[in-house]
Amino acid sequence: MKKLMLATAALAVVFAGSAQAQSRDTIQIAGSSTVLPFASIVAEEFGNAFPQFKTPVVGSGGTGGGLKQFCEGVGANTIDIANASRQIKKSEVEACNKNGVNKILEVQIGYDGIVFASSASKADFALEPVHVFKAIAAQVAVDGKLVANPYKNWNEIDAALPNQPIALAIPASNHGTREVFQERVIAAGAKAAGLPEMSKEEMEKVVTTFRQDVVVEIAGDYTETLARLQSNADTVGVFGLSFYDQNKDKLKVATVSGVTPSLETVAAGEYPVSRPLFFYVKGEHVGVVPGIDEYVEFFLSDGIAGLGGTLETAGLIPAPAEETADVLAEYKAGKALTAADVK
Amino acid sequence: MADHFAAVLNPPSDGSAERLARIRAGLKSRHAREWRFRAYGIAATAAAIAFVVILFAMIFAKGLPAFWQAKMDLDVFFDPAIVKVEPKPVQQEGQSAADYRKAVLDWERAVTLVNWNRVIEAAVRAKAPGFQIDTRQVLTVVETNERFVLRDMFVENPGLLGQTVPVRMLASANVDNWLKGTIDRSLPDAQQQLRDQARGLADQLYADGTIGMRFAWNIFVNVDSRSAPAAAGLAGAFVGSLYMMLVVILLSVPIGVMAAIYLEEFASKGRITDFIEVNINNLAAVPSIVFGVFGAAVFINWFHLPLSAPIVGGLVLTLMTLPTIIIATRASLRAVPPSLRAAALGLGASRTQMVFHHVLPVTFPGIMTATIIGVAHAIGETAPLLLIGMNAFVASVPATPFDQSAALPVQIYLWQGNENRNFFEARTSAAIIVLLALMLSLNAMAIYLRRRLERRM
Numbered sequence: 147m148k149k150l151m152l153a154t155a156a157l158a159v160v161f162a163g164s165a166q167a168q169s170r171d172t173i174q175i176a177g178s179s180t181v182l183p184f185a186s187i188v189a190e191e192f193g194n195a196f197p198q199f200k201t202p203v204v205g206s207g208g209t210g211g212g213l214k215q216f217c218e219g220v221g222a223n224t225i226d227i228a229n230a231s232r233q234i235k236k237s238e239v240e241a242c243n244k245n246g247v248n249k250i251l252e253v254q255i256g257y258d259g260i261v262f263a264s265s266a267s268k269a270d271f272a273l274e275p276v277h278v279f280k281a282i283a284a285q286v287a288v289d290g291k292l293v294a295n296p297y298k299n300w301n302e303i304d305a306a307l308p309n310q311p312i313a314l315a316i317p318a319s320n321h322g323t324r325e326v327f328q329e330r331v332i333a334a335g336a337k338a339a340g341l342p343e344m345s346k347e348e349m350e351k352v353v354t355t356f357r358q359d360v361v362v363e364i365a366g367d368y369t370e371t372l373a374r375l376q377s378n379a380d381t382v383g384v385f386g387l388s389f390y391d392q393n394k395d396k397l398k399v400a401t402v403s404g405v406t407p408s409l410e411t412v413a414a415g416e417y418p419v420s421r422p423l424f425f426y427v428k429g430e431h432v433g434v435v436p437g438i439d440e441y442v443e444f445f446l447s448d449g450i451a452g453l454g455g456t457l458e459t460a461g462l463i464p465a466p467a468e469e470t471a472d473v474l475a476e477y478k479a480g481k482a483l484t485a486a487d488v489k
Numbered sequence: 490m491a492d493h494f495a496a497v498l499n500p501p502s503d504g505s506a507e508r509l510a511r512i513r514a515g516l517k518s519r520h521a522r523e524w525r526f527r528a529y530g531i532a533a534t535a536a537a538i539a540f541v542v543i544l545f546a547m548i549f550a551k552g553l554p555a556f557w558q559a560k561m562d563l564d565v566f567f568d569p570a571i572v573k574v575e576p577k578p579v580q581q582e583g584q585s586a587a588d589y590r591k592a593v594l595d596w597e598r599a600v601t602l603v604n605w606n607r608v609i610e611a612a613v614r615a616k617a618p619g620f621q622i623d624t625r626q627v628l629t630v631v632e633t634n635e636r637f638v639l640r641d642m643f644v645e646n647p648g649l650l651g652q653t654v655p656v657r658m659l660a661s662a663n664v665d666n667w668l669k670g671t672i673d674r675s676l677p678d679a680q681q682q683l684r685d686q687a688r689g690l691a692d693q694l695y696a697d698g699t700i701g702m703r704f705a706w707n708i709f710v711n712v713d714s715r716s717a718p719a720a721a722g723l724a725g726a727f728v729g730s731l732y733m734m735l736v737v738i739l740l741s742v743p744i745g746v747m748a749a750i751y752l753e754e755f756a757s758k759g760r761i762t763d764f765i766e767v768n769i770n771n772l773a774a775v776p777s778i779v780f781g782v783f784g785a786a787v788f789i790n791w792f793h794l795p796l797s798a799p800i801v802g803g804l805v806l807t808l809m810t811l812p813t814i815i816i817a818t819r820a821s822l823r824a825v826p827p828s829l830r831a832a833a834l835g836l837g838a839s840r841t842q843m844v845f846h847h848v849l850p851v852t853f854p855g856i857m858t859a860t861i862i863g864v865a866h867a868i869g870e871t872a873p874l875l876l877i878g879m880n881a882f883v884a885s886v887p888a889t890p891f892d893q894s895a896a897l898p899v900q901i902y903l904w905q906g907n908e909n910r911n912f913f914e915a916r917t918s919a920a921i922i923v924l925l926a927l928m929l930s931l932n933a934m935a936i937y938l939r940r941r942l943e944r945r946m
Contacts, residue, residue, distance in 0.1 A: 172893055174796060176881070183908055186715040186882040193884060194637045197597050203797055203893040205881030223793045266680065367906040389908045395672045395680045396910070456633075456716070 170222040171436055173202035177212020177229030178322050179367050180258055180386045181423050184462050185229050188445050191456060192437075195444065199437035204229075206367075209322035213426070217242035220430045226438060230424045231258065231322030239485040249429020250483040253442055254473050255451055257463040259387035259412040260326055260419045262400040265379040269308035271400035275418070277303050279335025281312045284355040287341045295357050311360075315374040315383040318363040326421040327384055328354070331402075334418075372396065387412065388461020412463045423462070429482055446474045548925070552918025557702040558719065559660035559668050561631070561694060563612040566653045567643065571607050574599045577647045600644055605636035609658070613690075616699045622686040629687045630694075632659040634717035659707065660700055662718040662912040664691045668700070671911045682911075708919060712884050713895060718909050723920060725886050729799045729879075729894030730868055736803025736890060737810050737867050742860055744807075745814030752815075753822040754844050773812035780805050781873030789877060796878035797893040805877060806867040813863040814856070821855025822848065854942040861935035865928050871898040897924045 175185055186204045193201025207215065209230045216228035217238060234250065242250055262273055280303045285292045300307035317323040336353045344352070362381075364371045368389040375381045375397070382400070387407055390397050399407060403418055411417040425445075432438045450456050453464050465473075578592040610627045614620070635658045642656075643649055663682040666672045668691060678685055694700040711722030748769075756762050784805035788794045794801050825848050833843040874880065879899050887894035895903065901920045907913040 170795060174881075174893070176878070182882070183715055186884075189882070190714060190716045190884045194634075195598075195601050197601075198594055201884045203881045203883050205797065205878055218790075221793070223789055223796060225796070368908060369906045369910060372910065392682070392908050393910055395676055395682075460716075 169434075172200040173227065173435055173437055173441055174205075174225045175202055175227040175229060175425070176205035176207050176215050176225045177227075177425070178209040178231040178423070179206045180231040180321075180323060181229035181255070181425065182206050183388065184255070184423070184457050184460060185425070187456060187460055188441075188450055191450065192441055192444050196437065196440060199440065202227075202437075202441060208320035208365075210320045213238045214241075216426060216428065217245055217247055219245040220247055220428065222435075224428075226428050226431045226435050227441075228426045230426060232325045232421065233424060234426060234483065234488055236485050236488050239483060239488060243485065247428055247430065248482065249432075249480070251427040251429050251432075251477055251480065252483050253425050253427060253446070253477055254422050254465065254469070255425065255445060255462070256423055256457065256465045257412055257420050258423050258461075259407045259417055259463065260323055260330075260421070261385050261387050261390050261407045262382055262402065263375075263385050263390050263397040264382045264400065265375050266394075266396055266398045268379060268398065269310065270398065271300075271308065271382065272306065272404065273400045273402050274304075274338070275331045275335035275403070276338040277307065277335070278314075278331050279339050282314055282316075282332065282356050282361055283336070283352060284357050285352055287339060290340075290342050292342060292344075292352070311380050313360050313362075313378055313381040315362045315364055315371045315381050316356075317371075317384055318365040320365055322421075323384065323386065326419065330419045330421075386461070387463070391461050409458070409461075409463055420463070422465075426483075427477070429480065442477055443474065446470050548918050548921050551915055552920075552922045554669060555915035555919035556705050556708065558705040558707075559665040559691075559695075559700050560703045561613075561616075561658050561660050561700045563609075563616060563656055563658055563699070564653050565608060565612045565639065565656045566615075567639075567649045567651060568608060568611065569651050571611075572600075572603050572643065572650060574603060577644075597644055600640055603640070605639045608639060609635055612656075616697075617690060617693055620690055620693065622690055626684050626687040627690070629661060629683055630664050630691055632661045632717045632719040634714060634720045635659060657703070659717075659719045660691070662909060663687075664700070665719060666911045667691055668695055668702075671915070708916070708923075712886055713882065713900065713903070714884060715882060715907075718907070718912050721904070721913075721916065723897065723900060723923060725883055726895040726897045726900035726920075727923075728886050729802075729883075730897045732799035732887065732890040732894070733803040733806055733896060734864055734868055736800060737806050737864055738860065740804070740807040741810040741814055741863065742856075745811050746818050746856060748811075749815045749818035749822060750844060750849070753819050754848070755840065769812050769815050772808075773816060776872075777809055777870050778872040778876070780808050781876035783808070784873060785876045785878075795891055795893065797881045797883065797895075798891050799887060799894050799896070800890040801877045802874050802879055802896060803890065805873045806870060809870065809873070810863040810867050813866070814859050817859030817863075818852065818856050821852040821859075824855070825851050854939045857942065858935045858939050861931055861938070865931040865935075868931075869898055869924065869928060871902055874899050875902070897927070 173189075175189070182204060189202040189204050193199065205212075205225075209228075209232055212225070212228040213230060213234060215225050218224050234252070239250065242248075262271065262278070264271060277300070280286050280295075280297060281300065284295055286295050286297075287293075288296065297303050297312060299309055299311055301309045303312075316327060332353055336349075341349070341352065362374060364374070368385050371383040371385060372389075372393060375383050383397075385397070387409075390399055390407075401407075405411050405417045407417045407419075412420045427438060427442060445451060448455060448467070451462070451464055451470060452458075452467060455464065458464050464470075575596065578589070578596055580586075580589045584592075606628055609631050610624055613627050613630060638658070639656070642654075660668075664687075667674070667681075667683055667688055672680075672682060681688065683691065691700065707720055708722045709727075710724055711720050712725040713723075714721040752762060752765065784801060788801045788804055789796060794804075829847055829851070830843055833847045834840070838846065874896055879894070879896055880903060881893065881895070882903065883893050883895050885892075897920070901917055901924065904913045904917040904920055
């Protein structure tokens with residue numbers, strides 16, 4: 147009987163405690179799985195370098211998922227920072243504003259390359275965007291007419307490509323990577339593919355409709371894409387450059403438009419499929435959750451995001467120093483993003 | 490009996506001989522059928538055991554090597570030429586506590602800014618004098634968090650300045666991969682993670698015993714890490730799981746047992762109790778992911794409990810465990826002989842006295858077993874935790890159930906997704922072994938307690 151009373155008392159304490167959980171002293175981050183490894187490394191180093199702050203907590207969920215959480219509102223049970231592998235969309239800014247998140251501060255942290263890679267044991271690929279478009283689109287142009295995609299092997303698209311069945315693993319739409327892939331590879335490829343004249347809507351449909359039989363959309367992390375490649379060695383997967391770099395014993399990277407992706411070619415702007423990486427800070431939480439300003443400053447410091455910094459070792463392509471200085475200056479000025487600033 | 494056999498063996502000749510012949514003829518196929526059935530049974534059992542054996546063999550083959558990892562024994566010289574900091578401040582008379590804390594914090598900050606990597610580099614070079622290798626490559630051999638280990642040593646004991654102390658450091662994950670051959674050693678330089686010089690240095694140090702495969706205590710005492718994969722451990726996830734278990738036990742046992750006692754001993758049997766019973770059984774059949782969705786909506790969005798906190802995980806898992814405990818407790822209450830109740834009531838005990846003094850103590854083994862098995866089930870649950878933000882990267886041990894934390898099964902999920910596949914494949918299996926060991930010992934405890942308590946009754 148006594149034990150039961152004790153347990154009930156403990157229960158009461160647990161619930162009473164929940165009332166105190168209103169404030170929070172740990173920075174909470176979520177979002178892009180491309181940015182996740184970088185943000186986690188910075189979070190750890192931040193915790194080590196600033197003994198007065200707790201180590202920030204970094205969650206994933208993809209760019210879309212992270213921004214959705216970010217825009218849920220202001221308060222201790224919403225996240226402070228959203229990682230993104232693309233810029234925030236107009237609709238997302240509007241959703242934020244509707245829920246009372248009005249001070250969205252954008253921080254660009256560097257660049258990332260998107261690479262096509264196949265199993266290390268397979269032949270080399272020298273891809274052009276148009277090859278990928280022809281492999282992936284549900285409808286392609288043959289003799290000036292739209293027909294259902296007839297290609298089965300890569301060498302049917304271009305004799306220079308390997309004689310290997312077409313199979314692609316691409317990021318699903320919850321990933322920011324998908325957007326860049328769509329824009330830089332598929333849209334560019336469609337332009338080069340010589341499609342017949344058609345209205346804008348029809349064009350949009352051709353560019354966004356993929357063959358379901360050879361394309362797998364991966365909603366999880368790159369490890370899932372890698373697992374696909376290991377179960378079907380013919381698959382060509384879409385990865386972040388840093389992921390490829392850590393697994394190059396199993397993967398072979400394809401050139402795009404003749405350029406091999408690497409830290410150098412992406413930084414120089416030669417490799418065509420690259421994109422800036424961001425995180426978004428909830429201005430309302432600055433000063434409420436301790437350490438946000440310090441985290442941003444630490445992230446952008448030379449030793450972390452700069453040339454030869456910790457993140458470069460981990461695979462992030464550093465932005466030029468002047469660009470980073472501008473980003474930091476804008477952040478410090480507290481320039482909030484509005485729906486008019488973005489697409 | 491003997492007559493019966495005699496009758497079967499020496500059939501009377503009254504026309505039943507024909508029937509007997511028919512039975513004899515059918516005997517062979519009946520025996521065959523019996524034999525076949527046994528064979529099917531044995532095959533089914535063998536298949537089940539084979540699956541378990543394959544599962545365990547695979548996990549252990551992959552995971553056991555991860556418990557021994559490359560560590561290097563270095564003699565670290567806290568060189569005053571590199572470690573140039575003021576002596577640690579002492580509290581002056583008249584100095585307020587806040588001022589003193591600030592002075593110490595500033596000092597720690599200065600210690601952090603010391604280039605500890607140079608201290609490490611010097612220590613590594615001392616072990617391989619004359620080895621031609623540039624600074625960047627030397628540092629790829631040692632795990633990156635070791636500079637903070639040295640810093641913490643120094644903060645703890647500033648008297649180390651100018652002294653040489655032996656320190657066992659973690660070799661980097663890539664060195665571990667290289668020495669274990671996780672990355673094919675015959676692959677060309679371009680496909681290796683370590684550069685040529687660093688691989689040579691690792692091999693030399695391994696050959697002369699500076700680097701050795703030593704038991705990886707760090708898996709148990711360190712928290713998760715991404716910047717230093719070789720240092721990643723389960724401590725944060727373990728404590729997170731422990732807090733969740735505590736919440737589950739504190740909430741689900743009293744609520745579950747109370748509900749069961751009321752329904753079984755006090756409530757009048759009728760439509761309403763039937764309805765409740767059906768719904769409790771339904772609750773037991775609800776898939777766990779549904780509880781996760783519920784938890785995110787109610788505990789986080791409505792009660793404003795923190796994200797990624799064991800308290801929320803514990804509440805969600807409580808919902809999952811409750812029906813198990815209610816059902817098991819009711820079953821054990823029903824198994825108590827009515828004579829016990831009748832005797833207690835007959836001697837003038839009230840119903841409450843009857844339940845708490847006589848019936849409930851007999852059911853303890855049953856309730857205990859149900860609780861432990863329910864908790865063991867809950868501790869391995871992952872899906873609902875993903876929905877309440879517990880799949881975040883947390884590099885600290887939670888101090889209270891309200892702090893952000895990981896949990897053991899989620900840690901397995903996170904390591905499975907880590908981009909350093911070569912290293913984390915083994916470490917994921919190691920985490921699985923730890924979780925399995927925990928579950929098996931919980932189940933063993935349940936069996937032991939049941940045996941012991943039953944004997945005492």
